[in-house]
Amino acid sequence: MTRIRAGILAGLICLLAVFFVSDLSFGPLHLSFSRIATAVFGSVPDQVHMAIWQIRLPGACLAILTGFALGLSGSEMQTILNNPLASPFTLGVSAAAAFGASLALILGWHLPGISSAAAVPANAFVFAVGSALLLNVVSRSREGEGVVLFGIALVFTFQACVALLQFVASEDTLQDLVFWTMGSVTRATWPRVICLGLACLITGILSFRAAPALTMLRLGDDRAAGLGIDARRVRFGALLRVSVLASLAVAFSGTIGFVGLVAPHISRHLFGEDHRWYLPGGALAGALIMSAASVTAKNTVPGQVLPVGIVTALAGVPFFIAVVLRRRGDRGE
Amino acid sequence: MPTRMLTDSVASGQEGLTIGPVTVRRGRKVVLDEVRCGPLRPGEVAGLLGPNGSGKSTLLRMVAGLLPAAGRAELDGLDLSGLSAARRGVFCAYMPQAPLPQLMLGVGEMLEAAARVAGVPAARVADLLGRLGLENFARRPVGALSGGQRQLVALALALIREPRILLLDEPLSALDLRHQLRVMEIVARETRMRGMVTIIVLHDLTMALRHTDHVVLLKGGRVFGEGVPEDVITRDSLSALWGVCARVTTDGVIVDGLADMPAGEESD
Ligand SMILES: Nc1ncnc2c1ncn2[C@@H]1O[C@H](COP(=O)(O)OP(=O)(O)OP(=O)(O)O)[C@@H](O)[C@H]1O
Numbered sequence: 245m246t247r248i249r250a251g252i253l254a255g256l257i258c259l260l261a262v263f264f265v266s267d268l269s270f271g272p273l274h275l276s277f278s279r280i281a282t283a284v285f286g287s288v289p290d291q292v293h294m295a296i297w298q299i300r301l302p303g304a305c306l307a308i309l310t311g312f313a314l315g316l317s318g319s320e321m322q323t324i325l326n327n328p329l330a331s332p333f334t335l336g337v338s339a340a341a342a343f344g345a346s347l348a349l350i351l352g353w354h355l356p357g358i359s360s361a362a363a364v365p366a367n368a369f370v371f372a373v374g375s376a377l378l379l380n381v382v383s384r385s386r387e388g389e390g391v392v393l394f395g396i397a398l399v400f401t402f403q404a405c406v407a408l409l410q411f412v413a414s415e416d417t418l419q420d421l422v423f424w425t426m427g428s429v430t431r432a433t434w435p436r437v438i439c440l441g442l443a444c445l446i447t448g449i450l451s452f453r454a455a456p457a458l459t460m461l462r463l464g465d466d467r468a469a470g471l472g473i474d475a476r477r478v479r480f481g482a483l484l485r486v487s488v489l490a491s492l493a494v495a496f497s498g499t500i501g502f503v504g505l506v507a508p509h510i511s512r513h514l515f516g517e518d519h520r521w522y523l524p525g526g527a528l529a530g531a532l533i534m535s536a537a538s539v540t541a542k543n544t545v546p547g548q549v550l551p552v553g554i555v556t557a558l559a560g561v562p563f564f565i566a567v568v569l570r571r572r573g574d575r576g577e
Numbered sequence: 578m579p580t581r582m583l584t585d586s587v588a589s590g591q592e593g594l595t596i597g598p599v600t601v602r603r604g605r606k607v608v609l610d611e612v613r614c615g616p617l618r619p620g621e622v623a624g625l626l627g628p629n630g631s632g633k634s635t636l637l638r639m640v641a642g643l644l645p646a647a648g649r650a651e652l653d654g655l656d657l658s659g660l661s662a663a664r665r666g667v668f669c670a671y672m673p674q675a676p677l678p679q680l681m682l683g684v685g686e687m688l689e690a691a692a693r694v695a696g697v698p699a700a701r702v703a704d705l706l707g708r709l710g711l712e713n714f715a716r717r718p719v720g721a722l723s724g725g726q727r728q729l730v731a732l733a734l735a736l737i738r739e740p741r742i743l744l745l746d747e748p749l750s751a752l753d754l755r756h757q758l759r760v761m762e763i764v765a766r767e768t769r770m771r772g773m774v775t776i777i778v779l780h781d782l783t784m785a786l787r788h789t790d791h792v793v794l795l796k797g798g799r800v801f802g803e804g805v806p807e808d809v810i811t812r813d814s815l816s817a818l819w820g821v822c823a824r825v826t827t828d829g830v831i832v833d834g835l836a837d838m839p840a841g842e843e844s845d
């Protein structure tokens with residue numbers, strides 16, 4: 245069992261490497277593998293070298309890290325809210341983060357004591373935490389469907405708020421903002437990549453440590469409590485991690501839908517629900533989807549790079565419908 | 578009427594588990610009304626019996642620490658109600674009435690995760706599976722087990738720790754006859770061996786009569802009687818609680834049919 249799963253995991257990592265390299269080679273200028281290798285490892289600072297180091301590498305890394313963050317946070321959310329439709333995107337955590345970020349981008353509003361450089365991610369985080377805590381409260385008082393409905397309400401509310409900000413925004417910021425709300429990894433920079441990378445590493449370790457408790461949470465709160473698990477604390481920790489990951493992903497890559505919803509389902513299918521496998525699997529599946537989407541975004545319209553969020557949304561909608569229909573089917577039995 | 582009455586059980590500082598007073602309200606309805614019982618002695622299996630809706634599960638959840646404001650429970654004079662969830666989990670193992678959800682999670686890996694959470698060695702999992710006759714299910718997902726098999730797995734989950742108090746809410750309801758007897762045997766053996774206080778909710782009166790050391794009867798959220806099974810499970814209590822005409826013999830309870838129940842007592 246363990247060996248099969250380790251094999252699947254290794255296979256996914258290889259696949260990810262393939263997408264990563266393709267992501268580097270595609271773009272306005274198609275580069276061969278050897279050309280990339282010489283540009284990365286060689287020391288000749290020519291134009292290709294610059295393009296790789298300044299644009300393509302950070303872009304490809306940001307795609308993978310964003311996917312990792314969304315996949316992991318979606319996996320944790322589906323567990324703690326006990327709902328297969330939960331994800332930062334579907335339940336409004338991403339939308340809330342986007343609103344927070346827009347506040348900084350358009351109005352220049354930021355929290356006291358936060359430098360304006362960190363204002364976008366900081367604002368995104370504050371709103372993401374707020375919405376996550378609201379979801380937590382609602383999930384405690386109402387079962388299943390109630391959380392999803394509340395989450396959808398959050399999505400619409402914050403989208404309307406972002407639209408309102410766009411309406412009052414100046415011409416220049418508007419273009420920036422529209423591009424960003426579509427979700428894109430083309431404006432990646434190394435500081436962003438490093439910041440998100442560190443966040444992924446730390447939350448990844450923390451959630452892996454919480455994995456046994458999260459597995460027990462799947463058995464229901466009463467049973468988990470019978471084993472000495474403080475379900476509230478486990479949930480709260482998970483929500484904090486989700487908020488960190490979702491807000492950073494939104495702050496750096498914009499709102500990217502469906503990755504956080506789809507990845508957990510893939511992982512559950514491949515690895516089952518032992519969270520020591522399911523959580524890494526979800527993160528990896530998310531990274532894989534994003535990397536693939538990034539490659540697709542560069543190859544759909546000749547000479548243009550689509551915002552990657554459009555690709556994930558278009559690919560994700562059929563999947564979303566399939567999940568909903570399958571849930572109906574389960575209940576009809 | 579039952580023998581050992583409430584009066585001698587309230588004093589604290591006794592050996593065993595003393596419960597009460599416990600009061601639980603759900604909206605306007607009083608689900609448990611100043612319930613007191615015990616002391617339930619270490620090494621003894623106590624049966625908790627009563628009609629549907631009489632408050633058995635609620636009482637068990639309270640002892641498990643899931644209803645923090647409901648009342649007191651003392652183990653050897655130590656008040657359990659002030660303990661944190663984690664500390665309470667060390668004292669009490671609790672098997673809820675609801676069946677295990679059908680997950681894509683191997684029986685073995687589920688128990689291993691539980692062992693990790695509980696801080697007990699992973700070797701205990703194999704041992705437990707062996708004792709419950711579940712060796713062949715270790716690799717099967719919980720979602721692919723029958724109802725009775727899942728109930729056995731849920732019992733294994735409750736036994737993963739070596740608790741002082743074992744709370745089992747209808748662990749036999751989905752089991753075949755052989756497994757019912759086997760589980761009762763295992764529970765009795767573990768209880769004696771470890772000196773646990775075990776409370777088991779049952780609906781089978783013969784089982785309670787022959788395999789428990791102590792019985793608590795609940796009716797409408799109040800303790801109807803408590804004591805040695807033979808003294809408490811009687812013709813009168815059967816007709817008063819369940820509205821059946823029955824004979825209680827040394828071999829077990831033989832139910833002859835329904836008796837008339839006073840109007841309005843049918844439910845709850
Ligand atoms: N969440 C709840 N909200 C409102 N009332 C509840 C709730 N849970 C239980 N009750 C009520 O509390 C009473 C006792 O319920 P409890 O589950 O303890 O009964 P029980 O003795 O375990 O019954 P059963 O034999 O059917 O399992 C019932 O009347 C029930 O309707």
Ligand SMILES: [Mg+2]
Binds near residue numbers: 633634635674746
């Ligand atoms: Mg019950």
